[in-house]
Each structure stands twice: as structure tokens, then as C-alpha cells.
Amino acid sequence: MRKLTRQIKIGDVLIGGGAPCAVQSMCSTDTRDVAATLAQIGRLADAGCEIVRCAVPDADAALALAAIKSGSALPLIADIHFDYKLALTSLQSGVDGLRLNPGNIGERWKVAEVVKAASERQIPIRIGVNGGSLEKELLVKYGHPTPEAMVESALGHVRILEDIGYDQIKVSIKVSDVVRTLEAYRLLSAAIDYPLHIGVTEAGTTLTGAVKSSVGLGILLFQGIGDTMRVSLTGDPVDEVRVAYDILKSLGLRNRGINFVSCPTCGRCQIDLIPVAEEVERRLADLDSNFTVAVMGCAVNGPGEAREADFGIAGGRGEGLLFKNGEIVRKVPAAELADALVEEVQKAARERQV
Numbered sequence: 300m301r302k303l304t305r306q307i308k309i310g311d312v313l314i315g316g317g318a319p320c321a322v323q324s325m326c327s328t329d330t331r332d333v334a335a336t337l338a339q340i341g342r343l344a345d346a347g348c349e350i351v352r353c354a355v356p357d358a359d360a361a362l363a364l365a366a367i368k369s370g371s372a373l374p375l376i377a378d379i380h381f382d383y384k385l386a387l388t389s390l391q392s393g394v395d396g397l398r399l400n401p402g403n404i405g406e407r408w409k410v411a412e413v414v415k416a417a418s419e420r421q422i423p424i425r426i427g428v429n430g431g432s433l434e435k436e437l438l439v440k441y442g443h444p445t446p447e448a449m450v451e452s453a454l455g456h457v458r459i460l461e462d463i464g465y466d467q468i469k470v471s472i473k474v475s476d477v478v479r480t481l482e483a484y485r486l487l488s489a490a491i492d493y494p495l496h497i498g499v500t501e502a503g504t505t506l507t508g509a510v511k512s513s514v515g516l517g518i519l520l521f522q523g524i525g526d527t528m529r530v531s532l533t534g535d536p537v538d539e540v541r542v543a544y545d546i547l548k549s550l551g552l553r554n555r556g557i558n559f560v561s562c563p564t565c566g567r568c569q570i571d572l573i574p575v576a577e578e579v580e581r582r583l584a585d586l587d588s589n590f591t592v593a594v595m596g597c598a599v600n601g602p603g604e605a606r607e608a609d610f611g612i613a614g615g616r617g618e619g620l621l622f623k624n625g626e627i628v629r630k631v632p633a634a635e636l637a638d639a640l641v642e643e644v645q646k647a648a649r650e651r652q653v
Contacts, residue, residue, distance in 0.1 A: 301523040304494045307423045307467050310374025310395040312349050314423075314469060314527050315494030320520065320552055321527040322543045323496070324536040325352040325378065330360040330367070337370045339536065344372040345585060346540040347555050350527070352376040352398060361388035368393045376425070380432075383409035390416045398425040403432045407459060414463045423467040424460065425496055428453045430474035444474060446483035453487055468493045469526065473500035477515040484524055494526035501531060508532040509542045516546055541584065554589040557644070560604060560611075561594040568596035570614040570633045578637040588648040592640070593622075610644050612636050623647075 306316025314321055324343050328335040330353045340351050351373040355361050361377070368375050376396040377389035381403050389397065390413075397417060404410055417424055430444035433452055441448035449472045460468055470493055472483045480499050488495060499508075499515040512530040519525050530539040530546070547553035561576040562568075576594040583592065593611030595601030605611030605622040612619045612631070619636045621628040623643055631639045 321349045323350040323529040324348045324539045331363050333366045346537045348540045350374050352378050354378045355385045361385045364392035386413040396423050398427045400427045414465050418465050426456045426470045428472045449483045450486045471496040475501040488524045496527045497525040498529045505534045557583045558591040562596050569616045572596035575637045582641045
């Protein structure tokens with residue numbers, strides 16, 4: 300059962316309080332390049348991203364957020380490190396949320412200044428604790444960024460905000476190690492009822508990062524922990540969004556986009572299935588319809604899986620059967636299987652929109 304946390308709002312997106320786990324990403328563009336950043340935000344929005352974050356390395360970037368916010372299709376979060384003045388300028392630029400790493404902001408009064416300005420605008424703050432930038436005194440106490448050290452850091456900064464009378468808070472607590480991340484979030488979830496932003500930080504390139512994120516986030520979500528999430532990948536941030544939805548779909552938590560099923564192939568496969576599967580998945584990647592689509596290669600499991608899907612193909616010798624809603628539509632030559640399947644799915648998606 301999912302833990303019921305307090306609810307906050309980022310722009311028009313509800314976080315916590317039983318709302319669906321929201322999918323976030325972060326722009327990889329130079330924030331000072333407004334046109335490039337808005338173009339990437341547009342691509343992220345098309346992929347289903349619900350909240351976007353931008354790095355704020357200097358005052359020019361903080362000032363650029365005003366133009367980005369004006370043209371953004373998504374609620375905008377400013378990512379702040381080191382300089383509390385950047386947070387103040389970002390708030391003046393009209394952002395919908397802040398992400399602070401309290402361990403590198405400095406003295407408590409600086410955090411208090413930011414909280415005061417955010418409170419005046421009712422802008423939520425994410426306390427973002429990262430194992431790579433933990434406070435020195437906690438590293439001395441614990442020796443290295445243990446789950447207990449990170450939770451202590453997070454709770455200390457939660458108390459700072461609470462002491463100022465502010466409760467529009469969400470919290471993240473990340474390291475690149477999956478097991479430590481899991482333990483840290485379990486401890487934190489037991490200690491507070493603020494919404495949690497979950498993720499495995501610096502997870503790796505697209506394949507490695509997707510695996511680590513799927514294991515870590517999948518376990519947390521299955522245990523009812525997590526109100527918003529980012530899959531951190533060294534690659535195109537659009538892939539972060541796609542992986543996030545695949546994780547959520549696999550657990551039955553969100554239904555955006557195609558649920559894609561394909562067999563691993565074996566010696567019984569009599570068509571060149573791998574390029575067919577890759578092409579079908581690529582061409583349907585941006586389709587916002589929750590169909591199950593199966594691409595199967597032989598007569599053992601193929602017909603059964605294809606019948607259970609909304610649309611599917613089951614390969615034979617040089618040809619395949621095209622299925623729709625459990626019924627055989629027709630036989631299709633192998634070279635035409637991808638086109639035939641994609642056309643059927645796209646046609647159904649258009650009809651659903653009418």
C-alpha cells in the first residue's frame with residue numbers, strides 16, 4: 300500500500316497526498332541559452348514529462364529563468380547549489396519550485412533567507428541531500444555517507460524550514476549506490492510524512508542507469524515509497540522520461556504510452572525479429588495511448604502473447620500473423636510486419652481520440 304504523504308503543488312502538478320507519482324527530468328542545455336532550453340522542454344513535454352528542472356550555475360542563468368518560465372510548457376524548478384542569492388533571483392524570475400542542497404548552501408541564515416522568500420510566494424522547496432556533498436561534521440561523525448548520515452542531514456534541514464514555519468517541503472536523499480539509496484529512503488519515509496522525490500543519482504549511461512534506476516525505484520515504489528521521481532541518465536533527458544514511465548507501467552502505477560512486449564528470440568524464430576521489434580518500439584515511442592503491443596517470433600508463445608495483447612504479431616516462416624483484440628486479422632509477409640502492426644496501432648489511437 301502506498302504511503303499517504305502531505306500534498307504540495309508544483310505549478311499545476313500535485314505531489315503527494317495520493318496523487319500519481321509525477322515524472323520529472325532535468326534539462327541538459329545551458330540555462331542561459333533560452334531558445335535551446337525551451338526547445339528541450341518542449342521535447343520533454345511531448346514525451347510526457349510533468350515537471351522540469353534547470354541548473355542555475357550563475358546570476359545570468361537565474362535571470363534567464365524568467366524567459367524560460369514564460370515560454371515553458373512545464374512547471375519549472377530551479378536547481379541551486381552554493382549560492383543562496385541564486386535562489387532568491389530564481390524566485391524573482393517566477394519559478395514554480397526550488398531544489399536546494401542544504402549541505403553546500405552554507406550558514407543557516409542563508410537557507411532562512413531563501414525560505415522566507417519562497418514562503419512569501421508559496422513556492423515549494425525540495426531538500427535535496429546528496430551523498431557527494433554531505434556536511435563535513437556528518438562525514439566526521441559517520442565516516443562516509445551512510446544512510447543514517449543522509450537521513451540526519453535531511454531531518455536537520457527539515458527542522459530548519461519547520462522552525463521558520465514553512466511546510467511546503469519535499470525531500471530527496473540520493474547516492475549512486477542502489478542498496479544505500481533504498482535503505483536511506485526507507486529510514487526517511489519512516490521518519491517524516493513529507494512527499495519524497497525518489498531517484499538513484501549518477502546512475503550511469505542509458506543502459507546501466509536504466510537498470511539501476513529500475514531496480515532501486517521499482518523496489519521503493521512497490522513498497523509504497525515515492526511521490527515524484529527522476530531517472531538520472533547520462534544521455535538524452537527524453538530517455539529519462541521514457542524509462543520512468545516504463546518503471547511505473549511495469550508496476551501498474553501509470554498507464555501513459557505503449558506497453559511493449561517482445562520475445563528474446565531463440566532458434567525457433569524464423570523471421571528476423573530484432574529489427575522488427577526495434578522499429579515498432581521506436582515508431583510507437585511517442586504515442587500517448589495505453590495499448591499493449593506484442594512482437595513475437597515463433598509458434599510456441601507467440602500466438603498466445605499476441606492474442607492477450609491489444610495488437611500483436613506472431614512470426615512464422617517468412618511471414619507472421621497480425622492480431623487485433625485477440626483475433627487474427629491476416630497473414631503478413633515478414634518484410635511488411637512492422638508497417639502493418641504500427642498502422643493498426645496508430646489507426647486505433649486516432650479513432651480513440653475522435
